[in-house]
Structures are given as structure tokens and as C-alpha cells.
Amino acid sequence: MTIVLVVVAVAAVLALLALVHRWLWIRLVRDTTAPGGPARRAGTAVAVALPVLALAALVAGRAGAPFWLERVVAWPGYLWLAVLLYLAMAMAVAEPVRAVWLRRYAAPAPAPAAAAAVLRGSAPDSAPRTPAEPSGAAAGPDGEGAAGLDRRVFVARVLGGAAVAVAGGTVGNGAYGVLRGPRVKRVQVPLAKLPRAAHGFRIAVVSDVHLGPVLGRAHTQRIVDTVNRTQPDLIAIVGDLVDGSVHDLGPAAEPLRLLRARHGSYFVTGNHEYFSGAQQWVDHVRELGLTPLENARHALAHFDLAGVNDVQGESEGHGPDFRAALGDRDRTRTAVLLAHQPVVIHDAVRHGVDLQLSGHTHGGQLWPGNHVAELANPTVAGLERYGDTQLYVSRGAGAWGPPVRVGAPSDITVVELASYQA
Numbered sequence: 001m002t003i004v005l006v007v008v009a010v011a012a013v014l015a016l017l018a019l020v021h022r023w024l025w026i027r028l029v030r031d032t033t034a035p036g037g038p039a040r041r042a043g044t045a046v047a048v049a050l051p052v053l054a055l056a057a058l059v060a061g062r063a064g065a066p067f068w069l070e071r072v073v074a075w076p077g078y079l080w081l082a083v084l085l086y087l088a089m090a091m092a093v094a095e096p097v098r099a100v101w102l103r104r105y106a107a108p109a110p111a112p113a114a115a116a117a118v119l120r121g122s123a124p125d126s127a128p129r130t131p132a133e134p135s136g137a138a139a140g141p142d143g144e145g146a147a148g149l150d151r152r153v154f155v156a157r158v159l160g161g162a163a164v165a166v167a168g169g170t171v172g173n174g175a176y177g178v179l180r181g182p183r184v185k186r187v188q189v190p191l192a193k194l195p196r197a198a199h200g201f202r203i204a205v206v207s208d209v210h211l212g213p214v215l216g217r218a219h220t221q222r223i224v225d226t227v228n229r230t231q232p233d234l235i236a237i238v239g240d241l242v243d244g245s246v247h248d249l250g251p252a253a254e255p256l257r258l259l260r261a262r263h264g265s266y267f268v269t270g271n272h273e274y275f276s277g278a279q280q281w282v283d284h285v286r287e288l289g290l291t292p293l294e295n296a297r298h299a300l301a302h303f304d305l306a307g308v309n310d311v312q313g314e315s316e317g318h319g320p321d322f323r324a325a326l327g328d329r330d331r332t333r334t335a336v337l338l339a340h341q342p343v344v345i346h347d348a349v350r351h352g353v354d355l356q357l358s359g360h361t362h363g364g365q366l367w368p369g370n371h372v373a374e375l376a377n378p379t380v381a382g383l384e385r386y387g388d389t390q391l392y393v394s395r396g397a398g399a400w401g402p403p404v405r406v407g408a409p410s411d412i413t414v415v416e417l418a419s420y421q422a
Helices: 002-028 038-059 067-104 112-120 146-180 217-229 246-258 271-275 278-287 311-316 322-326 342-350 369-376
Strands: 183-191 202-206 234-238 265-268 296-299 303-307 334-338 355-358 382-386 389-393 411-419
Touching (some): 234 355, 265 303, 296 322, 303 322, 342 355
Antiparallel strands (some): 382 389
16 A cells, blocks of 8 residues: 555656646747747757656666766756756746736737738728737737737746746855855754863764765865864764765765864764665774764763664664663763754653754755755754753755755854853
């Protein structure tokens, strides 16, 4: 039954995408070009190629395509998905404008006698002439003159061009933000049980890097350089580091070896690690000098640092185990938990965690995706309190799918712990 529902859902999404693409083709290609002309043929070819590339980008990795092929289709395919979102939104806004524009300035229909005269090629002396309908203008099949047809093409080109400019500008700016690298965000979190000696302890939180066919070694190096400049006491990578195998992405992850923090660098799995071979990545990040926390706890001088596997690991029998990570600890000590998904916050509350550090949501990544993310996550971005536990959710340092962020800029967050006793 579950498989049937998945098939039905996928079919419905594909059907919707097909309808949206056809609508955009009508408005942006058919309505703006001459029938049979080279512009229409070129526009139609592009309208077919882009969704094919997008589909290829989405399935290439799962289908076992060579990594070079994944990279070839990823850039145009994923970027088109982002453009498609904002182009469809812009064209939806343009639809009522188009209707009002054409209705307000529509050429008046010719009188029967005048229309007959126009078809004969001459107008009677009694038939009034208007600038919109010069004598000799051929009527279209719906009685609309050539001037009316020209007007429709003009309106289609103006509105279509404006929509393309808006969508292209939005996506271009969002892609620049991702490729430029994440900005540093600083947040102070007061913790009741934190001793004065730990006041000002700084944790650099890195989430959702998403190394893959689009974001590679250069992106990792930008993140490492940014983190090291903050001179943190501890580095926490809270999942979704990669989208692919160690074989393909090992070189892209290599700069992680250069991370520097007085108390080390730690890693917990995200859901995408379980799509990419979680155990091979746990082993590999250990080789790079990071300490994986697999449902485990590490006692620092003034607080406990714990980490749990991502909930996606339940599909492999390696899901989060809060009892193993936190069950026998001294609850008079502050506990900081690394957990990829914010949804486990209620388990953290039950186990007396003082601060949970998470990612996963990307802050919605592409507006208005933040409203969708709110439906599935207790907190989409920022710091919130749940009982005696505080939850901080990073927007992430990379991007999944389209290397584009709109309304949710990427970040590396330096969380500064504060003691009430200081």
C-alpha cells in the first residue's frame, strides 16, 4: 500500500510539473513567436531540454550514473528547478495583468459591412477607420485584426520578459550567495548549570554542507577558512555533510583535515549520510581528524557533549539512541546535544539536555519554502526554548539541489555559551 501511495504521489507531481511546463511554453514561446519560425523551434527545444535535465539531475545519483555525468546534468538541471519556481510565480502574477491589459486596450470589433469591405481589400466611405484598424488589415479567425494580434504579441513579450528577468535575477543573486560562502552568525546562549569557568566557550556550528556534484572542494575550503577565522573552542558538524560516496567526494571533503579548534571537531550523521553510505563517511571523517559521536557522549572539562545518529538511520537499525548517549550521565552537569533534525527536541527535553544544536531545515532555502519547513519542524531557524531545553537550528552552510538560497542565507553559527554565574 505504501509503494502504491508513493507511485501515485510521484505521478501526481510529474503531471503537475508537465502542466506547468506546458503553460510556460504557451506564454513564453507560443504567444511571443511566429508559428514555424526559428525562434519558436528554438524555444520549444529549450522548453523540452530543461525539464529533462532537471529530472536527470534528480535521479542520476540514485541510478548509479558516473559522477562526471552527475556533474554535467546537475548545474543546468538544478538551476532550472529554482528558475522554474520563481518563473512560475512571476507568470502567475502576470496573468491578471495580461488579462486587464488586453481587455482595456482591445481593438473594437469591426462592423459587418466594414469587415466585408476589409476582406475585399477596400473600405466603404461610410465605414469609419481607426488607428487600430487601418484599411487593408486582415482579420484573424476570431475577427481580431492584425493590430490586435500585434498587441497580444507585444503584451506577451513585455510580461514574459519581465517574468524572466525577475526569476533570473532572483536565482542569480541566490546562487551568488551560496557560491560566495556562508556568513558568520553569532549567538549567545545562557545556560543555568554552566560553570563560570566555561563562560564564553565558543562552538562553531556547521550544518548541511551538502558536498556533491555541484558543491565541491572549493566550497569545503571556504567553509574551513571561515570556521578557522572565528577561532572556536569546539567545532560541531551536525549532519548532511555529503550527497554521494567517499569514492566520489573524498577529495572534496579533504580540506576538513585543516579544521582547528582547541577542543576538537565533532560530527553526527544527517539523513543524507544514510543516502550516501553512512558508515563509510563516519569512518572517513574520523580519518580526517573529526570525532564521530554515534549515540555517544564526550565529557569535556565543564560540560558534556553528546551526539545522536539521525532518525533516518532507523531504516538501517542505527537510529538515535538517547539512552546510550545520555542515560547514565550526571544531570548536575550541563549537556549540549548534537542532533541533525530539530524534531528530536522532545527526546532531548526528556533526557535533561540543556542545549540542542541542529540543522536540516536550511531555513527553507527557497522562499516560500520556509512556510513548508514550518509544517515539519518545531523550529526552522534560530534559537527557541522548549521547557528547560534550548534548541538552536542553523540554516546551514550549503544547499541541497539548486545551489540557490532565497530569503534564507547560509551561515556558520558561533554559539557562545554564557554562565548565569559570570
